[in-house]
Amino acid sequence: MNEEVARHRAGAGRPPRSLISANLLIAVLFAIPGGYVVWRTATTGEGQLATIASRSTLEPLWRTIQLGFLVSVAAALTGTGLAWLTTRTDLPMRRFWRIAVPLPLVYPSFVGASALQSGLTPGGIVHDLVSVTGVGLDLRLHGLFGAWLVLTLFTYPYVYLPVAARLSTLPTSLEENARLLGDRPVQVFRKIVLPQASSSIAAGSLLVFLYTVSDFGAVHLMRFETLTQTIFRTRLFDQNRSFTLALVLLVLALVVVAAERTVARRGSRTHVVGSRPALPIPLGPWSVPALVTCSLVVGLALFSPALSLADWGLSGWTRQLRGGAGLRLDLNDLVGPTWNTVWISVVAATLAIVAVMPVAYLLTRHNSRVGGLINGVVVAGFAIPGLVVALSLIFWTLHASPFDFLIGTLPVLVFAYVVHFGAQAVRTAQVAVSTVPPRMEDAARLLGAGRLRRLRTVELPLMAPGLAAGGGLVMLSTMKELPATLLVSPIGFRTLAVEIWNTYEAAYLPEMALLALVLVAISALMTWMLIVRRVTYLA
Amino acid sequence: MQNRHHHLTTVLATTLLLTALVAGATSCGGDDDGQTLTIYSGRSEKLVGPIFAEFEAVTGVTLDVRYGSSNDLALAISTEGDKTPADVFLSRSPGPAGYLDDQGMLAPIDTKTLERVDPGDRSPDGTWVGFAGRARVLVYNIDEVAEADLPGSVFDLTGPGYQNLVAVPGSNSSFQDWFTVFRLRNGDDMAVRWLDDMVANGARFYPKNRAIVEAVGRNEIRFGLVNHYYNHQEVAANGDAQRSANHGFNQGDDGGLMIIATAAILDQSDDRELANRLLTHLLSDSQQRYLTDTVYEYPLAIGVDAAETLPPAPADTVGAVQIADVAAEFTRTIEIIEASGILDQ
Numbered sequence: 072m073n074e075e076v077a078r079h080r081a082g083a084g085r086p087p088r089s090l091i092s093a094n095l096l097i098a099v100l101f102a103i104p105g106g107y108v109v110w111r112t113a114t115t116g117e118g119q120l121a122t123i124a125s126r127s128t129l130e131p132l133w134r135t136i137q138l139g140f141l142v143s144v145a146a147a148l149t150g151t152g153l154a155w156l157t158t159r160t161d162l163p164m165r166r167f168w169r170i171a172v173p174l175p176l177v178y179p180s181f182v183g184a185s186a187l188q189s190g191l192t193p194g195g196i197v198h199d200l201v202s203v204t205g206v207g208l209d210l211r212l213h214g215l216f217g218a219w220l221v222l223t224l225f226t227y228p229y230v231y232l233p234v235a236a237r238l239s240t241l242p243t244s245l246e247e248n249a250r251l252l253g254d255r256p257v258q259v260f261r262k263i264v265l266p267q268a269s270s271s272i273a274a275g276s277l278l279v280f281l282y283t284v285s286d287f288g289a290v291h292l293m294r295f296e297t298l299t300q301t302i303f304r305t306r307l308f309d310q311n312r313s314f315t316l317a318l319v320l321l322v323l324a325l326v327v328v329a330a331e332r333t334v335a336r337r338g339s340r341t342h343v344v345g346s347r348p349a350l351p352i353p354l355g356p357w358s359v360p361a362l363v364t365c366s367l368v369v370g371l372a373l374f375s376p377a378l379s380l381a382d383w384g385l386s387g388w389t390r391q392l393r394g395g396a397g398l399r400l401d402l403n404d405l406v407g408p409t410w411n412t413v414w415i416s417v418v419a420a421t422l423a424i425v426a427v428m429p430v431a432y433l434l435t436r437h438n439s440r441v442g443g444l445i446n447g448v449v450v451a452g453f454a455i456p457g458l459v460v461a462l463s464l465i466f467w468t469l470h471a472s473p474f475d476f477l478i479g480t481l482p483v484l485v486f487a488y489v490v491h492f493g494a495q496a497v498r499t500a501q502v503a504v505s506t507v508p509p510r511m512e513d514a515a516r517l518l519g520a521g522r523l524r525r526l527r528t529v530e531l532p533l534m535a536p537g538l539a540a541g542g543g544l545v546m547l548s549t550m551k552e553l554p555a556t557l558l559v560s561p562i563g564f565r566t567l568a569v570e571i572w573n574t575y576e577a578a579y580l581p582e583m584a585l586l587a588l589v590l591v592a593i594s595a596l597m598t599w600m601l602i603v604r605r606v607t608y609l610a
Numbered sequence: 611m612q613n614r615h616h617h618l619t620t621v622l623a624t625t626l627l628l629t630a631l632v633a634g635a636t637s638c639g640g641d642d643d644g645q646t647l648t649i650y651s652g653r654s655e656k657l658v659g660p661i662f663a664e665f666e667a668v669t670g671v672t673l674d675v676r677y678g679s680s681n682d683l684a685l686a687i688s689t690e691g692d693k694t695p696a697d698v699f700l701s702r703s704p705g706p707a708g709y710l711d712d713q714g715m716l717a718p719i720d721t722k723t724l725e726r727v728d729p730g731d732r733s734p735d736g737t738w739v740g741f742a743g744r745a746r747v748l749v750y751n752i753d754e755v756a757e758a759d760l761p762g763s764v765f766d767l768t769g770p771g772y773q774n775l776v777a778v779p780g781s782n783s784s785f786q787d788w789f790t791v792f793r794l795r796n797g798d799d800m801a802v803r804w805l806d807d808m809v810a811n812g813a814r815f816y817p818k819n820r821a822i823v824e825a826v827g828r829n830e831i832r833f834g835l836v837n838h839y840y841n842h843q844e845v846a847a848n849g850d851a852q853r854s855a856n857h858g859f860n861q862g863d864d865g866g867l868m869i870i871a872t873a874a875i876l877d878q879s880d881d882r883e884l885a886n887r888l889l890t891h892l893l894s895d896s897q898q899r900y901l902t903d904t905v906y907e908y909p910l911a912i913g914v915d916a917a918e919t920l921p922p923a924p925a926d927t928v929g930a931v932q933i934a935d936v937a938a939e940f941t942r943t944i945e946i947i948e949a950s951g952i953l954d955q
Binding site for chain 2: 188189213292294304305306307308309390393394399458461462465466469470475478479554557558562563569573574576577578579580
């Protein structure tokens with residue numbers, strides 16, 4: 072028994088067979104979209120190699136890398152800074168910030184970007200409100216800068232959530248000791264907090280990168296031709312190019328995932344041992360700049376799009392009062408879709424966590440090569456555009472599996488969400504697993520607790536904040552997912568995102584705006600109930 | 611305390627999973643023995659939903675409609691292949707239907723249905739038929755511009771009288787449809803020169819048609835090249851407070867173009883007769899009247915007049931212009947538009 076414990080602690084223990092088979096199954100399932108891209112590239116037309124080497128591929132590829140890098144760096148800085156401010160300092164109104172800060176993630180990219188853009192241009196509500204104060208704001212967002220700004224504002228929560236979760240489980244004693252020894256807050260941050268949070272920061276930045284390179288809505292609006300833009304433009308009439316570029320995107324994603332793994336392995340980590348609430352660092356005179364920063368970020372990312380939406384919604388209402396067309400929106404358009412959005416996103420998030428747990432265990436407890444490979448498969452899948460995920464599932468279900476009777480049913484839709492967004496839970500799950508001290512599990516094992524009992528009583532409570540953060544990301548992403556929802560859901564199944572898209576397509580701006588505001592409000596409520604409360608409760 | 615939290619979560623998760631399973635099971639259950647037809651619609655539910663509802667009410671047939679973007683739905687149908695559940699495909703423009711036709715996935719439509727529209731509004735081999743049109747027009751501010759001073763040709767807009775006065779939605783797909791046809795008709799040199807002249811003349815870029823109509827309405831800019839129906843929607847919404855109107859260029863001028871929405875029947879459909887009935891319904895006088903009176907599109911059925919408020923219909927339709935290599939042409943169009951600098955105006 073002791074020998075087993077020793078081997079286990081050294082991380083050299085052979086993973087149990089059940090863990091290996093669970094991992095292989097997960098790898099196969101998550102490889103469906105990527106496999107489809109490879110297969111289609113290999114079998115559609117010819118001249119793929121020439122396509123890859125052509126200027127019309129290399130230029131968008133370079134722009135994609137540029138944008139992905141710049142957005143990741145900016146989101147990492149923003150997300151980490153905000154996480155530290157909201158979990159570790161005496162920032163005023165922390166409870167409010169903890170709910171508001173992760174929310175920009177919920178804007179569907181096409182809605183958020185266009186609300187932000189038109190709010191800031193002349194005639195837009197934000198522009199007009201600001202000009203009352205005498206500031207002439209003429210910000211016509213477009214190109215690299217526009218895409219960078221919009222994507223940074225909507226993706227920093229990918230860094231914020233895991234980092235805040237990590238910070239809330241860190242033993243505070245280290246920081247307090249450092250402070251007692253005379254280190255100033257900035258030094259404490261650099262010497263203690265940063266190294267401990269680095270793996271969470273890397274994990275979040277990776278998600279930001281993958282989201283950015285696979286985004287279509289924002290770059291399309293900002294007219295910045297990335298690979299995904301080209302993939303969409305050529306998707307129907309030049310499928311050879313479209314799938315070849317999707318493969319290039321996938322390879323880029325795999326390279327970046329591998330790079331992140333290397334960085335994350337080097338990061339040090341401290342295990343949690345029954346933490347207690349941190350003693351907040353007094354900001355003193357720094358409260359004002361801290362508040363300004365928070366307000367600026369949340370104001371731009373959350374409130375200015377919301378303000379534009381409210382303005383559009385209100386215009387529909389005043390139009391009705393003036394005797395113009397009434398609002399073409401009734402309760403039925405709201406209630407059913409809202410409920411569907413809520414339950415399917417929670418189910419998808421829960422299943423995503425369950426699906427990635429074996430991967431996290433294999434990777435952190437056994438440090439095996441296979442684990443790294445499977446991690447790559449799961450995470451890189453996030454870079455595949457949702458449309459391609461949907462097409463791959465249609466193909467697989469109908470033509471390459473005995474499950475064709477499942478097409479157009481909810482299990483396939485939930486499966487699409489889990490496969491597409493599971494990546495968002497897998498790194499936070501790894502961090503969560505790695506925070507459980509093996510010594511603690513060993514103790515439980517020596518005391519005779521079975522595997523399940525150990526999981527339930529020892530590990531899950533310790534991992535809960537990390538898992539909730541990862542699940543929260545999956546939940547918020549599912550709530551706004553569109554291409555897969557439109558193509559593989561049961562006919563007639565509506566989510567809020569579908570309704571928003573419907574009204575957007577019909578150019579019913581006020582109705583679209585009201586639906587988008589409902590989506591933001593619902594996700595705020597769910598973020599608070601399912602993520603923020605848990606994370607702080609366990610802090 | 612901690613335990614109770616866990617219990618709550620477990621109960622919540624179980625409830626949700628059960629809901630999912632029950633919902634999944636009921637959706638699998640299928641419909642009763644009545645006839646059903648599955649439609650993949652690239653036109654928005656807000657526009658065509660009432661037409662489907664009317665068909666269901668009249669015939670008792672159940673319509674299952676999957677809404678989405680025309681291109682994505684065409685891709686889904688071609689991926690589903692011979693197992694596609696779709697009977698009918700509605701598309702924003704002829705391109706996606708033409709794509710499915712090239713794959714051999716469309717069935718011939720009944721001659722009687724086809725002949726409801728002019729030959730220019732249907733595919734030469736009878737596999738798709740146009741049912742509604744959207745026109746490219748010039749929107750103008752009615753307080754600033756007298757009707758008599760309106761231009762007859764799109765080429766007039768490069769002249770001194772229009773300096774800094776015209777809005778162009780360079781990145782919009784309808785504008786790109788129009789510019790592609792414009793280019794094929796006049797040759798690349800002339801098309802490039804026209805766009806360069808527009809830029810030199812201070813034309814302003816706006817990303818969206820609707821933004822242009824709103825900007826013209828509040829006299830932020832005087833003219834704009836747009837799809838016709840946005841102005842009608844704004845007028846319907848705002849009444850006399852909307853200070854903009856549509857102007858169609860002279861008949862035959864290259865500034866006008868009709869982009870038509872199309873309907874097609876899938877080869878795999880197990881009830882083509884019923885599918886044909888739906889298409890006939892779509893082209894019936896009453897539904898064509900709805901399309902033009904309520905959602906301000908141009909009716910395509912012969913004998914149905916456009917709503918009086920619409921400007922005269924342009925003579926050319928996108929469907930009538932044969933484009934050999936659609937992808938290459940659109941790529942070229944986008945290159946020219948980007949090179950012109952209009953997007954930075």
